[in-house]
Amino acid sequence: MNLNPTFGSIFxxxxxxxxAAAAPKKFVIDNQKLAYRNVASIESVADFETFTGKxxxxxxxxxxxxxxxxxSGKIVVDPATIDTGIPLRNEHMRSAGWLDTSKYxxxxxxxxxxxxxxxxxxKVTGNFTLHGVTKKVSTxxxxxxxxxxxxxKAAGFDGDVVQLSxxxxxxxxxxxISIPANAAGKVAKEVTISLxxxxxxx
Amino acid sequence: xSKKAKLAKxxxxxxxxxxxxxxxxxxxxxxxxxSYASRAILTQRVQVDSAGxxxxxxxxxxxxxxxxxxxxxxxxxxxGTDKSKVRQVDDSYLQAHKIYxxxxxxxxxxxNLVRMTMMATFVFGLFVALVAKNVRAKASNPA
Numbered sequence: 001m002n003l004n005p006t007f008g009s010i011f012x013x014x015x016x017x018x019x020a021a022a023a024p025k026k027f028v029i030d031n032q033k034l035a036y037r038n039v040a041s042i043e044s045v046a047d048f049e050t051f052t053g054k055x056x057x058x059x060x061x062x063x064x065x066x067x068x069x070x071x072s073g074k075i076v077v078d079p080a081t082i083d084t085g086i087p088l089r090n091e092h093m094r095s096a097g098w099l100d101t102s103k104y105x106x107x108x109x110x111x112x113x114x115x116x117x118x119x120x121x122x123k124v125t126g127n128f129t130l131h132g133v134t135k136k137v138s139t140x141x142x143x144x145x146x147x148x149x150x151x152x153k154a155a156g157f158d159g160d161v162v163q164l165s166x167x168x169x170x171x172x173x174x175x176x177i178s179i180p181a182n183a184a185g186k187v188a189k190e191v192t193i194s195l196x197x198x199x200x201x202x
Numbered sequence: 203x204s205k206k207a208k209l210a211k212x213x214x215x216x217x218x219x220x221x222x223x224x225x226x227x228x229x230x231x232x233x234x235x236x237s238y239a240s241r242a243i244l245t246q247r248v249q250v251d252s253a254g255x256x257x258x259x260x261x262x263x264x265x266x267x268x269x270x271x272x273x274x275x276x277x278x279x280x281x282g283t284d285k286s287k288v289r290q291v292d293d294s295y296l297q298a299h300k301i302y303x304x305x306x307x308x309x310x311x312x313x314n315l316v317r318m319t320m321m322a323t324f325v326f327g328l329f330v331a332l333v334a335k336n337v338r339a340k341a342s343n344p345a
Contacts, residue, residue: 039249043266049308052247052266054293085302144258155257163258185311196263 024065027162027199029075031059034156038197040077040107044188053082053093062199064162066145069116073164075195077107079130098177104132109195120144124166128193133175139168157200165196207341213334220327227320235313242270242306245279245291265293270306275299 029038038058044051055077062073080101084090094101111126121140128137144163146152152161169192172179179187246269248262268288273279278295296303 036249037251037263039263039265041265045267047307048311049305050266050269054249054265083297085296146257151257157257161257192267194264194266 024063024070025160025201027062027064027201029058029060029197029199034198041194042082043192046188047185051084053084055081055083057081058197062162062164064143071114072111074110079107080105097180099131130175131177135174137168139166141166159200159202162199167192167194204341207338210334210338210341214331214338217327217330217334221324221331224320224324224327231313231317238272238309239306241272244268244288245271246288247293248290250292250294262290271303273303275301
């Protein structure tokens with residue numbers, strides 16, 4: 001079959017544009033200028049007290065297509081920056097008996113399966129790595145998208161914005177972290193991991 | 203008075219004192235707890251970022267879950283209440299002013315511990331006093 005060269009070029013260009021439109025966009029988490037907007041936390045609810053460790057040191061990327069609701073991503077948190085509000089407890093948490101942050105400097109969640117559920121919620125299954133141990137975790141993630149415009153600019157974002165938030169519980173035992181007897185009642189065996197982060201596509 | 207009777211008298215005084223002090227302590231504990239409970243408010247620590255959060259209609263980002271806390275600095279509670287009547291507390295303010303609010307559950311835990319200790323000392327004091335009283339009675343009246 002002979003194609004008219006002009007028609008062929010238009011066809012090819014249209015096909016490329018269509019495929020580009022359908023491809024998920026890559027959003028990068030700004031861990032410099034807008035880092036304070038990213039909040040990762042770990043909450044322990046024990047008999048003596050409830051404490052929450054928080055950090056803004058979140059990095060990574062999200063691939064997301066708002067039209068097809070497909071996506072993937074990788075989020076990295078620096079455990080050495082988690083602040084529980086008490087300096088001595090921070091030191092303990094970073095030490096070899098707990099998170100051992102010098103040996104395991106990253107907490108990572110990497111999505112392997114993303115399924116839209118309802119509205120802006122997705123069931124995301126991924127590999128969660130903590131203390132050098134990787135386990136499969138399923139969680140509900142809320143993903144919200146805003147195309148670049150006056151609202152995103154007013155909020156200080158330079159590009160399309162994706163905001164995602166999630167919360168899931170893990171057992172510290174599963175990740176090789178055992179609670180010493182002297183901390184029993186002060187630290188729960190099961191903790192809740194929460195994340196709220198913004199990613200930008202320029 | 204024999205040495206045994208003297209010792210028994212001493213033990214009687216000590217036991218009675220321990221029991222009375224413990225009983226008084228047990229009586230005071232509820233009012234101490236109440237003084238803390240009356241100041242405790244249900245709070246949610248939040249990260250305030252009005253510009254970023256307003257992009258999606260959120261007021262702020264929650265950190266952890268709501269807790270009953272005793273916060274003496276009213277400036278920390280800057281955001282009033284949310285829909286579920288939980289007072290929002292600015293986490294940045296707490297960090298900047300090195301405030302680590304006392305939780306009511308910590309007060310309860312400590313008070314329960316004190317209560318159990320006082321109950322134990324009350325029983326111990328009572329036991330010592332009763333034994334001493336018997337010994338003293340026998341010592342002063344050997345027949």
